[in-house]
Amino acid sequence: MADVTVIGRSAFVKGRVSGAGDLHIAGRVEGEVTSTGAVTVDETGLVAANLTARRLVVRGAVRGDLTADEAILVERGAKVVGDVRAPRIAVAAGALVRGYVETAVEGVGRANRAAATATRDKPKPAATPAVTARAQAPAREASPPTKQSSPAPSTASAKADAKAAPRGATLAGKRKVPPAPMVPALKKGGKAVQKRR
Amino acid sequence: MASTVIGAGITIEGELTTDEDVVVQGTLRGKLSAKDAVTVEHGGVVEADVSGGPVAVAGSVTGDISSSDRVDLQNGARVIGNVKAARITIADGAQFKGAVDMDV
Incomplete structure (x- = not known):
């Protein structure tokens, strides 16, 4: 007091x-x-x-x-x-x-x-x-770079991963060529799909 | 407990305005206006014109005191200034130098 x-x-x-x-x-x-x-x-x-x-x-x-x-x-x-x-x-x-x-x-x-x-x-x-x-x-x-690179390796095969890595690394490259969608890639490789079946 | 207290170690330089009561244990320089009771406790120093409701002084006041109610200068008080109030008491042992105006 x-x-x-x-x-x-x-x-x-x-x-x-x-x-x-x-x-x-x-x-x-x-x-x-x-x-x-x-x-x-x-x-x-x-x-x-x-x-x-x-x-x-x-x-x-x-x-x-x-x-x-x-x-x-x-x-x-x-x-x-x-x-x-x-x-x-x-x-x-x-x-x-x-x-x-x-x-x-x-x-x-x-x-x-x-x-x-x-x-x-x-x-x-x-x-x-x-x-x-x-x-x-x-x-x-901090999060955007990880978002750019992480989805590709997680869903891609080893080859796709190798392709995706440089794209993720260089932002300019990525803008010009958007990352190849993974699902169509599988569809295109019809042989691979057929082989699996 | 009083609504506004100026503690022993505190100094206010300026204006203090309140609708409630004030207790001064520290130092106030400037102007003090309250609508309720003003108490300057022993050790409290007020170098300001004081206006308020009932004013009780046990410390030191340099400045005019104006009260709508009463002014009590208690033992140990030291007041230099004019006092204006309806009722005034000056206790034995209080030091006072100034004019008294009691609305006669």
Whole structure:
């Protein structure tokens, strides 16, 4: 109780909030928030300020940069528009984040930060529903090559496999000559089919 | 529990507006307006004009205090500024320098 600060639901703070101790924001804050303790933005919290703290938990709406020395938790229902930086960051499903996100490994953090500022002007992704969406993005990028090459060997004979491999490898070749459909190939080799019978 | 609390380690520089009550244990500079009770606890420092419902001061206030209800300057309080309220009490041991306006 002693060091806990609460900005109540109906409270509106315009200016700078700074100091030590935990801070709960359930109202509106405009300006700047700096604390060496934990800062929590509750469901009803509405913050238009840069938040700097040891630890940040966001359940409400924040427009501004979030920086924490330890961790940032963006929980379900939260809306964050701004850059998010901390050694550990968790974004729950159902949270909205729009901005640059950086989880830093100690020591590597500064190098990353320099690179980050260089690449920051890239178009920011639209409000993404949580980490899961971001995690899927690289997976999608990686998947097309495997899709192109994998169906052929799985259904083809040894000869077809040998043909399909170079096609899969060079995208240009593949575009010009689409992969020979496997079922017609079997039909064409009528002899082979007859022999089997 | 009060709806808005400024904890002992916290400093707010700017304006604090609320419809509910406020407890100040830390430091507030700027302006404080509440529609409900305002309490400045021992150790709390307010360098601002204060307006609210019932105002109780045990800490330090520099600025004018205006209340729709009552103002209590408790033992240990240190107030520099004008006080305007329907009812005012100044406890023994409270330091006060300013004008009092009681709507006579």
